Amino acid sequence: MQEKSVTSTLVPRVRFAPSPTGFLHVGSARTFIFNWLYARHNGGTMILRLDDTDVERNTQQSVDSIFEGLKWLNLGWDEEYKQSERLELHRKVAWAIFEKDLAYRDFTPAHTGDGEKSGAQGTWLFNAEARERSAAESERRAAAGEPFALRFRVPRDAGQIVRFTDAVYGEQAKATADIEDFALLRSDGMPTYHLASCADDADLQISHIIRGQDHLTNTFKHVLIFEAAGVTPPQFAHLPLLVAPDGTKLSKRRHGPVVSVTTYRDAGFLAEAFINFLCLLGWSPKDDRTNMAVKELREIFSLEGINRSNAVVNFKEPAATTEERFDPKAVWLNAEHIRGLSVEDLSGRLLPIVLGAGFDVTPEKMLQITPLIRERIKLLSEVLSAADFFFVDQLPPYDAAELIPQKGDAAMASRVLEKAQVVLAGVEFKHDPLDHALRAAAQELGVKAGQMFQPIRVAVCGRKNAPPLFETLEVLGKEMTLARVQRAIGYLN
RNA sequence: GGCGCUAUCGUCUAGGGGUCAGGACGGAAGAUUCUCAAUCUUCAAACCCGGGUUCGAUUCCCGGUAGCGCUACCA
Numbered sequence: 001m002q003e004k005s006v007t008s009t010l011v012p013r014v015r016f017a018p019s020p021t022g023f024l025h026v027g028s029a030r031t032f033i034f035n036w037l038y039a040r041h042n043g044g045t046m047i048l049r050l051d052d053t054d055v056e057r058n059t060q061q062s063v064d065s066i067f068e069g070l071k072w073l074n075l076g077w078d079e080e081y082k083q084s085e086r087l088e089l090h091r092k093v094a095w096a097i098f099e100k101d102l103a104y105r106d107f108t109p110a111h112t113g114d115g116e117k118s119g120a121q122g123t124w125l126f127n128a129e130a131r132e133r134s135a136a137e138s139e140r141r142a143a144a145g146e147p148f149a150l151r152f153r154v155p156r157d158a159g160q161i162v163r164f165t166d167a168v169y170g171e172q173a174k175a176t177a178d179i180e181d182f183a184l185l186r187s188d189g190m191p192t193y194h195l196a197s198c199a200d201d202a203d204l205q206i207s208h209i210i211r212g213q214d215h216l217t218n219t220f221k222h223v224l225i226f227e228a229a230g231v232t233p234p235q236f237a238h239l240p241l242l243v244a245p246d247g248t249k250l251s252k253r254r255h256g257p258v259v260s261v262t263t264y265r266d267a268g269f270l271a272e273a274f275i276n277f278l279c280l281l282g283w284s285p286k287d288d289r290t291n292m293a294v295k296e297l298r299e300i301f302s303l304e305g306i307n308r309s310n311a312v313v314n315f316k317e318p319a320a321t322t323e324e325r326f327d328p329k330a331v332w333l334n335a336e337h338i339r340g341l342s343v344e345d346l347s348g349r350l351l352p353i354v355l356g357a358g359f360d361v362t363p364e365k366m367l368q369i370t371p372l373i374r375e376r377i378k379l380l381s382e383v384l385s386a387a388d389f390f391f392v393d394q395l396p397p398y399d400a401a402e403l404i405p406q407k408g409d410a411a412m413a414s415r416v417l418e419k420a421q422v423v424l425a426g427v428e429f430k431h432d433p434l435d436h437a438l439r440a441a442a443q444e445l446g447v448k449a450g451q452m453f454q455p456i457r458v459a460v461c462g463r464k465n466a467p468p469l470f471e472t473l474e475v476l477g478k479e480m481t482l483a484r485v486q487r488a489i490g491y492l493n
Numbered sequence: 494g495g496c497g498c499u500a501u502c503g504u505c506u507a508g509g510g511g512u513c514a515g516g517a518c519g520g521a522a523g524a525u526u527c528u529c530a531a532u533c534u535u536c537a538a539a540c541c542c543g544g545g546u547u548c549g550a551u552u553c554c555c556g557g558u559a560g561c562g563c564u565a566c567c568a
Contacts, residue, residue, distance in 0.1 A: 019567080054568065106566085123564060178564090194568090213499095214561090215568090249561085280517085290516085309499050311506090328518055375531045386529095435527095453527040
């Protein structure tokens with residue numbers, strides 16, 4: 001009936017349409033990203049539409065969370081709408097459907113209990129009394145001020161089938177006998193999601209609806225609405241759902257903040273890495289690539305690469321701490337992206353985090369520190385634990401036993417540090433001179449290089465695991481180094 | 494209950510009538526190294542079950558099972 005794929009020859013217009021009833025979670029973020037990628041890949045338009053027709057459940061906090069998350073993703077969009085500002089359009093469409101006798105008034109009070117939600121009893125299709133009511137009586141009761149919902153009159157002729165082709169799930173068909181007479185307008189006059197969504201998609205000339213698979217079966221209703229409104233339905237592409245390790249859908253209440261986008265931002269993820277990670281969930285480039293920049297993703301993204309089965313976001317339950325609670329692949333990818341950043345770029349991102357934690361560091365010093373930790377942090381926030389000793393004048397107390405080298409004793413530690421004190425006082429604080437001087441000192445003392453280095457490392461860093469010694473000393477400077485060595489000698493006595 | 498969707502290593506996935514079923518993360522072992530990290534090498538690890546079609550099914554078909562979704566005047 002409709003010419004097929006008319007839209008594919010046009011410039012695509014896609015939309016991300018979150019309803020502000022909760023924070024922006026990773027599943028929504030992926031839907032946004034896939035829409036954006038599709039739009040950009042095809043030179044199309046990306047639209048952000050707030051589907052806020054459920055006044056009861058909408059919150060400003062949720063709106064803020066959505067914008068905060070999207071802003072961090074830094075992908076942007078071209079047009080922006082709010083459904084609550086388009087109510088007239090929705091009603092117009094609903095009543096136009098009513099005029100065609102494809103909808104009717106239902107005066108039955110709304111179901112309040114949610115007993116039928118679980119559906120232990122058979123499927124509710126329609127209320128025959130309401131559906132068959134005469135136009136005259138319908139008009140009379142409406143005129144008398146009796147509240148009613150407007151319901152779609154789903155065709156009941158035997159054997160009628162609603163069809164559409166999904167770009168991901170293929171040919172879809174459902175008998176109208178299995179579709180209930182869903183509501184278009186609530187008794188308070190507000191449009192339902194189905195109506196508002198379709199009315200807006202038609203009005204905004206959306207060419208491709210890319211959304212979660214939870215809408216796959218709703219799409220039959222939507223096709224019915226589009227056709228009743230005299231519009232060719234857009235093309236559909238449903239995305240497999242993102243689920244928690246326990247297989248259930250992502251929920252903040254159940255799974256904690258790991259499912260919220262801003263948690264990733266605050267934990268020190270790079271937006272690009274986060275996007276990269278999300279793209280690998282439910283979509284594949286079909287080759288062995290994993291580490292991809294947004295630019296690359298946008299070049300190769302296509303609907304054909306989307307899978308059909310749900311993907312697990314492999315996070316740990318709320319109890320786990322920072323790095324531990326995220327999907328290990330997301331963390332690894334983030335480390336990969338961090339390593340791919342230039343020192344200048346990385347340093348610029350690290351600086352505000354360090355400053356924000358109350359440390360005093362100059363951009364110049366941060367620039368010196370950055371190469372020493374670039375390969376040692378997986379999350380930006382780890383700069384605080386990886387480079388802490390650079391940011392303070394005096395080291396917090398540490399265990400003096402750490403000063404004792406492998407296969408050595410406290411006496412050896414003392415000898416090493418005392419020797420170091422002398423040697424370091426007379427050497428230029430550059431990598432090579434430090435290297436030569438300290439190795440020579442080790443030889444003089446008759447200890448291994450490692451036995452020489454460890455006490456010094458612990459003396460200046462306060463722990464064993466730290467960046468390479470000479471680079472560290474170079475950044476720390478002679479004065480600071482000698483003071484810390486002096487202090488360590490004190491700990492040993 | 495009804496309707497729909499899905500099913501490859503622990504996780505994300507590639508593949509497809511005949512493959513040593515490939516890659517990545519994570520895990521294990523080793524190399525390198527001043528510690529840690531990074532890097533490199535190696536190893537362990539999967540086709541849900543049952544029928545059918547076929548010379549041959551993990552792949553195609555049917556059934557089962559399981560998971561998920563929808564079944565609201567939520568979205």
